[in-house]
Amino acid sequence: MEITDSLPSKLINGGIAGLIGVTCVFPIDLAKTRLQNQQNGQRMYTSMSDCLIKTIRSEGYFGMYRGNKEILSPLSFQGRKVAGEKYSLP
Numbered sequence: 001m002e003i004t005d006s007l008p009s010k011l012i013n014g015g016i017a018g019l020i021g022v023t024c025v026f027p028i029d030l031a032k033t034r035l036q037n038q039q040n041g042q043r044m045y046t047s048m049s050d051c052l053i054k055t056i057r058s059e060g061y062f063g064m065y066r067g068n069k070e071i072l073s074p075l076s077f078q079g080r081k082v083a084g085e086k087y088s089l090p
Helices: 007-036 048-059 061-065 077-086
Strands: none
Touching: 007 048, 007 061, 048 061
16 A cells, blocks of 8 residues: 655655755854854864854854855755655656
């Protein structure tokens, strides 16, 4: 017995998967970018965890996601991309 999913359920599932993936990965990517953008004489962060802790203290928890409403939107490109890759139409 084979279970088939409808297109709307595939899109919803892909959107949720994309949202969870971006939510988990974005703070790590933010820390990586901030570490890479440091100048040699002006080191603000010593490690990835130091960067995340300082970001939370100075900008709050949601500071790690500031400016990324499009990425975190359930209808974002990332969600549609995951839906297309994971649940391709026959």
